[in-house]
Amino acid sequence: MPTLAALVRKSEAESTIDALQAEGVYDDERRVRERDADHLAVPVLTSPTETVVEDVIEQDDPEYRRIGLDSLLRDRGFTDGEIAAAPGSWAVVGDVILVAFGECERREAVGDALLDLHGEADTVLARHGISGETRQPDVEVVAGTGDTETVHHEHGTAYALDLSRVMFAPGNKAERAHMGEVVTPEETVLDMFAGVGYFTLPMARAGARVTAVEKNPEAFGYLSENAALNDVHDRVELLLGDCRDVVDARSGAANPRFDRVVMGYYDAYDYLDSALVSLAPGGIVHMHEATPEAELWDRPVGRLHEAAGAAGRTVDVVGRRRVKSHSEGVWHVVVDARVSGLDR
Incomplete structure (x- = not known):
């Protein structure tokens, strides 16, 4: 054969x-x-x-993969202790491999092995975390060409980005796909923390009309590029700035409320007043949060009810999901709620 x-x-x-x-x-x-x-x-x-x-x-000379990273490292002379210290998981984003190396000391050698496992990749980046309100990534090139700019494809959506300059969370893949599935054609959406278009792009590709707000100029540049790359520029309104300022500037009878508001930010609860003033009666808000296990689901749901009460509105929780582990004992979660009543 x-x-x-x-x-x-x-x-x-x-x-x-x-x-x-x-x-x-x-x-x-x-x-x-x-x-x-x-x-x-x-x-x-x-x-x-x-x-x-x-x-x-x-193929006359097919090249078979090793069984896994452990086997490949063992063949390269790694000790059992060094293999145990090597990363057990990583993510391939476009042609870049993102890795949290932890206590691994032989990072360059492990990076070279990962490039051998993933022939479609050409750069390995060590992930050190995300910092600041603009979610600035801290990464380091450990192997390969060092080219950190790439185009990542996911469920038919293309994301152009530079992983050394803007954040991308591989673990949110299912949530990005979900947002493209729940919207309906022509509904209006406010994406308060758009980034490079994580949720904006799949929603716009599904036919929604999205107002995407991003305050990080570098992420906003890729957001604009990605709207064109995915041919949705006619269905998105791109706004550079703080989402609260944008909401304040647009409030009034001339700017009807949105059918849906997406809050893809761990501290989204701090912005619930702006989200609620933007949401039409019967609209849906999707609030993200990093929540300790012991406070699931009381804290995020309680915050929604408190904010709605202060705005003279009511909320009905219609969905809740664990997106991924954020840190030990803490979950990245999303709560979906239908908001009734008028805030003014």
């Missing part, structure tokens, strides 16, 4: 691999290999019938 590989453009590699995996024809026992300056050879079990590729070729 021939060993097959699909030829795909490098610029489309991530989304094509996702599609091949969904179709069930991606061969994860072999490595993705470079075919030429513009193309990768992506291993497949059979010729795809649902995923568009440029060609399918036979």
Whole structure:
């Protein structure tokens, strides 16, 4: 039986691999290999019938993956202690691998091994955290070319960004997809903390009309680029500034309230007054929060009720989700609530 590989453009590699995996024809026992300056050879079990590729070729010299990072490190002389200290998880964003190295001392060697495991990637970044109100990432190049600018594809949405300059949370993938599924065509949405378009883009691609606000000029630049990249510039209004100032400036009869407000920020509760004044009666607010396990779900739900009461409105919780672990004993959660009544 021939060993097959699909030829795909490098610029489309991530989304094509996702599609091949969904179709069930991606061969994860072999490595993705470079075919030429513009193309990768992506291993497949059979010729795809649902995923568009440029060609399918036979491989005379297929290169099989190692079983995992541990095996690869052991083959490179790592001791059991060094392997235990190596990262157990990482994220591939476009052609960049993001890793929290923790106590690992041989970071460059581990980075080189990760590049061998992920042939579609060319840079490894150590993640040190996010700081400040503009969510500035602290990263360090540990292996590869050092190119931190990339285009990440996810559920059909393309995100252009520089991972050394703007934040991207790989663990929020399911929530980004969810927001693209819950909106309806032509509904109006206020995205109060838009970033590079994490939620704005999937919602606009689904047909919603989104007002996206971002105060970080660098993130805003990518937000604008991504609106064009995803061909949704006619359905998004992009505003640079603090979302509270934007809400204050737009308040009034000439600016009708939104059907939905998205608050994708851990301290979103501090902005609930602005969210509620922006929301139409019967509209939905999606409030994100980092909540200690012991306070689920009392704290975020309580904050919603308190803010609504102060605005003369009422809330009905219609959904709640754990997005991912934020830190030990703390969860990144989202509470969805329908808001009734008028705030003025």
